[in-house]
Amino acid sequence: MIRPDDGGPDAGRPRRGRLTVYLGAAPGVGKTYAMLDEAHRRLSRGTDVVVGLVEAHGRLATAALLEGLEVLPRRIAPHRGSELTELDVDAVLARAPQVAMIDELAHTNVPGSRHPKRWQDVQDLLDAGIDVVTTVNVQHLESLNDDVEAITGVRQRETVPDHVVRDADQIQLVDLPPEALRRRLAHGNVYRAEQIDASLSQYFRLGNLTALRELALLWLADRVDDSLTSYRREHRIEAPWPARERVVVAVTGGPEGDTLLRRGARIAQRAAGSELLAVHVLATDGLPSAPPATLDEQRRLVESLGGTFHTVVGEDVPSAVVDFARGVNATMIVVGVSRRGRLREALRESNGTEVARLAGMIDVHLVTHEKARTGRRRIRRSPLSGSRVVAGWVTAVLGPVALTGLLAALRDVVGLPTELMLFLALTVLVALVGGLWPAIVSAVVGFVLLNWFFTVPTGMLTIAEPENALALGVFVLVAAGVASVVDVAARRTAEAFRARAEASALAAVSRSVLSGEDTAEALVARLRETFTLEAVALLCRKGPGWEVLAADGAEPALDPESAQAVLTVDDERVLALSGRVLPASDRRVLEAFASQVGIVLEHDRLRAQAEQARVLEQSDATRTALLAAVSHDLRTPLATIRASVDGLELQLEPADRAVLVGTLAEATARLERLIDNLLDLSRLQTGSVRPVLRATSLDEIVPPALEGFGPGAVVLDVPEDLPLVRTDPGLLERVVANLVSNAVRHAGDAGPVRVSAAVVGRGIVLRVVDTGPGVPDQLKGQLFEPFQRLGDTSGTGLGLGLAVARGLATAVGAELSAEDTPGGGLTMLVEVPLAIAPAGAVP
Template identity: 80%
Template sequence: MTSADEGRRRGRLTVYLGAAPGVGKTYAMLDEAHRRLARGTDVVVGLVETHGRAATAAQLDGLEVLPRLALTHRGSDFTELDADAVLRRAPQVAMIDELAHTNVPGTRHAKRWQDVHDLLEAGIDVVTTVNVQHLESLNDDVEAITGIRQRETVPDQVVRDADQIQLVDLPPQALRRRLAHGNVYRAEQVDASLASYFRLGNLTALRELALLWLADRVDDALTDYRRDHRIETPWPARERVVVAVTGGPEGDTLLRRGARIAQRAAGSELLAVHVLATDGLPSAPPGRIAEQRALVESLGGTFHTVVGEDVATAVVDFATGVNATMIVVGVSRRSRWREALSEGNGTEIARLAGAIDVHLVTHEKARSGRPRLSRRSPLSPSRRIAGWVLGIVGPVLLTWVLSLLRDSVSLPTELLLFLALTVLVALVGGLWPAVVSAVAGFLLLNWFFTAPTGRLTVDRPENALALAVFVLVAAGVASVVDLAARRTGEAFRARAEASALASVSRAVLSGDDSASALVERLRETFTLRAVSLLERSGASWTVLASSGPDPAVRPEDGQAVLTVDDERVLALCGRVLPASDRRVLEAFASQVGAVLAQNRLRAQAEQARVLEQADTTRTALLAAVSHDLRTPLATIRASVDALTGLSLGPEDRAALVDALGESTGRLERLIDNLLDLSRLQTGSVRPVLRDASLDEVVPLAVEGYPGDVVRLDVPETLPLVRTDPGLLERVVANLVQNAVRYGPPVVVSASDSPGGIEVRVQDTGPGLDDEQKERMFEPFQRLGDTSADTGLGLGLAVADGLATAVGAEVHAEDTPGGGLTMVVLVPRAGAGA
C-alpha cells in the first residue's frame, strides 16, 4: 500500500431512508446532487432507478450519468451498477440508488451495499436510498404488517454506520393520493396497490417503524454526545423507566406498573434495579429475586443489581447513570409510627431524584406494619446523635424521677436503674455515649443518693464498691453492645458481598463469562464511571475490555488499580471506593483472571484439536495419495508415450485417447476433492446465500451423464431454496458421482417436505449397514464394494462439509429393494431470515 492510500480518508455515506415506496427518496437524492453540483462538487450518478416516473427522470438532466454494466443471466439481459467504472472515474460524490439491491451473478459483489462499501473505502462520498422494509431487523415485522416477505435486505449496521440519515416521509393519505394520480406506479397497477400494500393501516405502521428505528439511531448518537461532553445529568430524550425492587411481595406490582408506563410511549425502556444494601437491611430471599428477574425479562425489560451503602442514593445514582426519566418505587411497608420517626426510601428517593420524575405506587402490603430492621446502621450518625442526647439527658431525667421516690427506692435499685439506662444508651448510640452516661450516672448517684449527699465523697466502703462495680459493669456492657453492633454491620456487608460474588458466579456458570461481561458487571455493581482491563504490551498498555465513558487506557488514568496477574490490571475510574470494598474488588479481579485463563486454555485446546485432526488427515492423505494419484498418472504417462512413440491404428489411438481422458478426469476429481477438503478444514469456505431454484442447480450437477445412467426428476413448481447455488451443485455432483460408481442407474429427484426441500440421490448398489453409515462422512472411507474404485474416499466427506456450510443436511437411507439413497435437506427461501 502506498503512502497516498494510507492517508486517504474514507468516504462519507448519506442515506435517504424511505418510510414506504413512492415517498420521494430518489427525487430527494437527485435534488441534493443538483445542490452539490451548484456548489462546485464533482458529482456523478452511478445508478438511479426512475421506475418510469417523469419527475424523477427530469431530475437527471444536467447530471453526469455513468454507463451501466450489461449482463446476461439465464437468457435474460440485465444492467447493474458498474462499480469499477465509478472507481476509475473517482468523483467526489456518487449517487447510487437502492442500497439493498441484489446484483446479478457476474458483478463485483453479490449485494449493492458491498459495492458502496468499496467506493467508501476508496474515499468517494456516496449518497444512496433504502426503504425501511428492506432493513434486515425489520423483515419479520414488515411481513406481519403487509403479508409480503422482502427478498432483498440490507444489514442494519450498514445503515446505522452512515454519517447522515435523512428520513423521507409522507402522511399516508398524501402517499395514497400520489399513487392514485399515477405518480408512483402505472395506471393498471394503482388499484391493486391501493387495495393491498398501500392500505392506510400498512402505511401508518411502516411510518411508525421508520420513526422508531431512526429514534434508536438518534438515541445512540445522543449517548455518544453525552459521553464525549461528560454530561452526567439525565436528558429526557426518550422514556426510560427504572423500577426499584427489594425482593418483597410488592415487587411484581411495581414491575407491571412500570411496564404499563413504559408502553405508553413507543421505544421506551424498562429497567429494574435491586440494591444489595450494606446498611443493615435484611437481604431478600434469592428465590424472590430470581422470580422478579424472570418477570422483568418477560415484560421486555432488563434486571440490574448494584451495591450501595444507602438504598435511596444507590437507586438515584443508577437512574442518573442510565439517563432515566422516571423512577417507580413502592409505598413503604413500615407502619406509620415508624415513618414518623424517619422518612422511607420512597420519600428520600423523591428528595434526591432532582429532574427525574418519581412515581410512588401503593400496594396491598403498604404500611402493613411488618417488622423490619432499621434502615440505618447502629453506628450511623443519626444513631450516634440520638445516643449522645440520651446519654446526657437520660441520667438527669432519671435522677429527677428517683429524687421524687427517695423514700421508697434503695441504693441497689437506683444502681440497677442507672445500669439499665447505660445499656439502653449503648444500644442506641454505641460505646462512647454509653461511657459518658455511666460516668454521669456515677457522679449523680454519688452526689444525690450516696451518703453523705451533696458531696462527691462516700463514707461507707460498700457504697464505694457498688459505685465502682457500676462503672465497670456499665463500661463492659456498653463495650459488648457496641462490638455486637459493629459485628452485625460487618455481617450484613459480608452477606451483600457474597450476593455480589454469587451473581458473578451465576454469570460464569450461565456462559456469560467473557472479560467484557465481567468488567461491565464490576462497573455496574460498584456504580463506577468506567472500568478497563489493561494488558501490558512492552512499554505501553492495551485495552482488552472496557465499560463506561472515558475508560482508562493506562493504569495511571484510574482512581484505583487492581492487579489481575503479572501482565494485566483493572483500572477503575469514578468515585473513590472505601477500603472495605477491597476484598470484593480483589475477588472480581481473581474472577477476571480465571476467565482469561479459562479462555486461553479453551483456545489452546481447540487449536490442539485442530492440529491433531490436521495431522491425522495428513497421515491418511499421504498413505492414500501414494497409490491413488500414482495410478491415473501412470495411465496418462503410458498413453502419452504410446501416442507419441508408436504407430497405431485409429481404433488403438481412440482407445488410448479415451483412457487418457478418463484418467485425466479421475485425477481432476481427486485434486478437486483434496482442495475442497483443505478449504473446509481451514474454514476458508465463504458461502454466498441467496434464493435459488433447484431446477437451475441440480441439472448442472448431472451434466455429462447419459439418460440411462442418471435420471432426473426435479419439478419446476418447487419452492425456492436459500443456499449457495455453486456449493450446492458440488454437493449433489459428489453424491451423484459416488452413486454412479456403486449402483447405476441413479435417480435424482426433489420434493417438498415439512423440514425443507429434499434432494434425493438414489442408487441400486449393495448399500451400507448401520455401522458403515455412522462413519461414511469421515475422510478416506471406502465403503461397500470398492474393487473398481480408484478414489480417495473424500467424496462424501466433502459433500457433507459443503452442505453444512450452506445450511443443508445430508443423511443416508436404504433404497427400497436394495441400494442407498442420499438425502440432502435444503432450507426453503425465507426460513430463519
C-alpha cells in the same frame, strides 16, 4: 484518489467519506427524487457531484432531474444469457468525485461482481474518501424483515444490515401520508398502469402503509435516541433530558414488586414510544437481599409488560437507583411506600423519601400497597453455635466475678485505669465467644463490680470523683460498641461463608445443567446430600394423584402432603423434602435448586422433541426423495418390460425376439436391483438386519459378487492364500456388488474397475478402484447418504448403492471409506476383520 485531512491530530490519515441515507417509509414516497434534488443543490454550491447509479423506474419526474448532472456509465454484467447493468465501482474510484449519488443501497449484485451487495460497494467508496448519498426503504432493513413480512405478507430478499444505515452520518426520512401515496400510485406516478390495481389491493393497502410508516418512525427514533445518548455522554450532561418517557421502577424483591411494576407499566403506556425499566440494587457486600425465585418472577413480569430488568450494585440503594435513572435519561422513578413501622421511619427516612430527595428534576411516583407501613419484623438469630452461646453467657456472669477476685488480691499493685482495661478485654473476649448480648451483660456486670469494689468510695454504688464517673461511662460505651462490632463481624463472616457455599453449590449445579451432564435424578440426589435430608422426591401430578419422576433416599414422600417441605418446580411438578426441618434462610438455595430441576426437565423435553423432530425430518426427507426417485427410476424398467412383453406378442424374427428377450431380462434385473436396494435400505433403517458372522474366505464372496458384469469390465486381483475373515458372506457379497456396480457405472470408458485385497494390520482391506471422474472433496461428506447421485446423470439408479453398502458393511463389522485414486478416479476401501488376528499385528 484518497484525500487526506487538512489538519488536526489525524492529519495525514485517509479521510473516510460521509454517508447520507434517504430512508423511505415505503416504495414510491420520492426518496430517489429527494436524492437527486440534493445533488442539484450541492452542484449549485460548487461541489463535485456525479451520479454513480440511479434507477428511475420509468418515472418521468425522476428522470428529468438527471439532466445537468454527470452520470457515470454502468458496468455491463452478463448473466444467464443476458446483459445486466451494475454500479461500476472502479469507474467511480477512478473519477474520484467529492460526492457520489448511488441508488438502492440494498441491491444484490450480479454474481461475479466485486461484492455480493451494493452496500459493500458503497463501503469501498467511503473508505476511499468519497462522500456517498444513497437511498433505501425501511422494508429492506435486516432487523425489520420479519415484521414487514408479517404486515405485508411479502418476504424481502434484498436486505441491508441495520448498522450500515444506523452508522450513517445523516439519515433523512422521506415520508408521505398513506392516502397521498395511494393517490400518487393511482395517478401512475409510481408503477405502470397494468400494475396499479394489483398494488393498491395488495402491498399498498392503507393498513400496510400505516404500519410501515410507524416502523420507519420508531426505527429512526431509536437511532436519534442513540445519538442523543452519545451527545450527552460526550458533553458530560448528567441532568435528564425528557426527550422520551422512560419509567424506572425500583424493586426490592418484596411482595409489593408486582404492584409497582404494573403501576409503572400503566404510566408508561400513556405516551407512545415510552420505555419501562425495572432496577434491583444489590448491596456491595455481595450478600443476597431477596429470594432469587421472587426476582426471577418479577423479571418475567417486566418482560411480559414489554419492559427490561436491570440489576446494579451499589453501597446505598437510593443513590444507586437515582444514578441508574440518570444514566438512562429517565423521566420518572416509581418507588413503593416503605414497609417499615412508624418508629423506624421516624429514626431513619425511608428509601422512597431519600430517592425523592436525590432525584432532582426526575419525577418520583410513590405507590402505596398492602404491605405499606406494616413493619418488617426481623428475628436475628445468632450465627454462633449453641455451645459458644452457652460458654459466652457463663463467661459473661462468672468472668467478671473471677476477675474481681483477682484484682482485689492485687489492689496494691494495679490502679483503676488498668482495672478498666482488663474488664474491657474481658468484655471483648465474651463478645468473641458468645456474641452481643452476653458481652452487654458482661459490660454491665463489670461496671457494677468496678463501681462497688474499685471506685472510691468503695462498698457503695456512688462515685466520688467525676473523672472516675467519666471513665466508667466510657468503659460501658466502648464495651458495648466493641461487642456490637464483633457481633456484626461474626454475623457478616457467617453470612459470607454461607453465601460462598451457596454460590459454589449453585455454580456447580448450573455448570452441570448447562453442560447437559446432570439428569433430574442426579440433581435430586445432590439436593439431598447438600442439605443432609433423609429423602427427596420429584413428583408430577397425574390425574388425582402424583407420580414419582425421580427420588433419592430411604423413604421418599409419595405426595406433597406427606412431605415436610414442598418446593414448586412448575405447574405440574414439585419437590417433596423429608428429614430435618430446614431454616427459612435455606429457602433461597432450595428455590434455586428447584429452578435448576425445572431447567433440566425442560432441557430433556426439548432434547426429546428435537430428536423426534430430527427423526421425522430425516424420515420425511427420505420419503420425499424416495417418491421423487421411484417415480422415475422404477417407471423406466417397468416401461421397458411392458414394451418388450408387447413386442413378444407380435410375429417377429428369431433375432428380433432374442433382442426383446435380452432387453426384458436386463430391465428385470435392473428392477430387481432397485427393489433389493430399497428393501435393504428399509431393513437398515428399521434395524431388522441380523448378520450371521462366521469365518469365511474371500473366494466365497468376491467372485460371486462380480457375476453379471461384462467381460473386461472388472479386473480381479485377490490372492488365494489370504487368511479367513469373520463376516456374513451374503451381506458382504452385497456390499462388494454394490461398490463394483457403482464403480463400473462411473468409470465408463475410462478403463476396467480393479478389485484387489491385502492383509493390513488386524484385517483385510478390499479395494474397488475406478479411474472415472472421481468425487470433489466438498461432496465426499454426502457420498454415503441415500439418494445422492453426485453428478451421475445416467438415470440408472436411485443413488442408494453406497448408502446400502455402508449400512451393510457396518452391520457385519466392516469399515467402508473412500479415497482418491492416484491419477483420477475413486477408490472404495472395505476393511474386514480377520477371523483370527495374527500375533503382533498392529491395528
